Amino acid sequence: MDESAAGGAVAVDRGIPFAEARGPVATKDRILDAAEALFMEHGFEATSLRSITTTAGVNLAAVNYHFGSKEELFQAVLTRRLDPMNQQRVALLTELERRAAPAPVACEKILSAMFIPALNLARDPARGGENFLRLLGRAYADPAPFIRQFLSEQYAVMISRFKTAFGRALPELPKKELSWRLHFIMGALSYTLAGTDALKLIAELTPSETADDEMLLRRLAPFLLAGLTSPLPDSTEVSRALDGDLKRVR
């Protein structure tokens, strides 16, 4: 069953194959679209296969037939958009490095290579594309082991490349500090993209404002660039403020 499913996937991806189109959209794509929307809205655990197949207008057993399991379906939903995005990120960075060589690429350029593919994804006219980033942001924080492992593998190559690039752009910054700042950047990015309504309301931002991914990333990028290029933490004011006030509170 796994064999047939994998074979079907290859055939579908290559365009109109032999005969598995049912109506305007093939079953597999209908499932992916419905799953993407529902996973995004309710999360992985709270989304049932029955709601997915009902929304997609396909039989309940179709998911297990085409994808094997609910977990594999979730990974397929992520892969469909994540894989091209990360490939585009690496391609952009490679092009930037080629142009700047032998000098290192500037920090703001490297950051833009991370953000532009995310922007393109946010503007994908394909159904659900404009909200996919929310699903991605939520997946980052999901405790399910299979999701965490999947994301680790998906991002490993890209993060490694960007870390090297940032290291060249910021030679004076210790490697460990760079690791932390990259961690913070990925955190702020994914959290912001997840766009939970809870804290949106707290920040007194209207839904129409938070729904505009492009404006969101345009504001986030300078914010993160400032943090990334800031002086070492031990010599800044907050650390001293923490030191002074902690003694008083403890």
Added chain:
Amino acid sequence: MDESAAGGAVAVDRGIPFAEARGPVATKDRILDAAEALFMEHGFEATSLRSITTTAGVNLAAVNYHFGSKEELFQAVLTRRLDPMNQQRVALLTELERRAAPAPVACEKILSAMFIPALNLARDPARGGENFLRLLGRAYADPAPFIRQFLSEQYAVMISRFKTAFGRALPELPKKELSWRLHFIMGALSYTLAGTDALKLIAELTPSETADDEMLLRRLAPFLLAGLTSPLPDSTEVSRALDGDLKRVR
């Protein structure tokens, strides 16, 4: 049933009440401790009441008897630690404002008033306290409506106070921009505290490093301060880099 549960809670919180202690720890607290640990590890949906009551060593029906429902139990788990933390944040800020008056409190001081109570929570010797921040970070990204609404209400007062303080410290910054930056700060903070293993590994940080909440917040605070106090986004390099490169990629 709700009445009796509420009455029991008050009695327990006041110390050793009439006669509801069963062993060293009362039933309600045993449930809260077990629920906190399991919710933290598996999330809300993936944690069953049976696993909680088994871990706590109490009867399955005890949760519905004492808390009413699984959702109310989750809120009780959060409230137990979140309420004191946010109250401490507001108290710290109030004290800072009293000392600085009539001048505005400096940004780094305001930030420290947000971070110090989180640090104290991370170091709480009470069982599970050191890992509670992870649960909190995950709750931020949870799509369940009752969680989002609960967090909104819990944070509304505190965020409003801090937003006003930041507004005084950064008078030249437009209100809208400040809202966004606060949103980014809350995002980076909660995401970092959630501490998903997936991206930890990506950042090549060892588990022992990421488990140290104090060091984590000490590195995060300067990072966020730099972003908070950075120049307006439209005049920075990233925005221009985005403008230039976007045309090429699109």
Added chain:
DNA sequence: TTAGGATTCAAACGAACGTTTAAACGAGGC
């Protein structure tokens, strides 16, 4: 046209879930 593999379908499976029930328990007050 026919054989055969891929796909769809209705139905059911067993397990796990949150919640409810009614009886049993245990300590204090009259």
Added chain:
DNA sequence: GCCTCGTTTAAACGTTCGTTTGAATCCTAA
């Protein structure tokens, strides 16, 4: 002593879940 009431207990409730089954259906290739 018995009655009361908060609490605990074992058992079962009804529902929903992901997955499996086996026959029906469709399309292509021979």
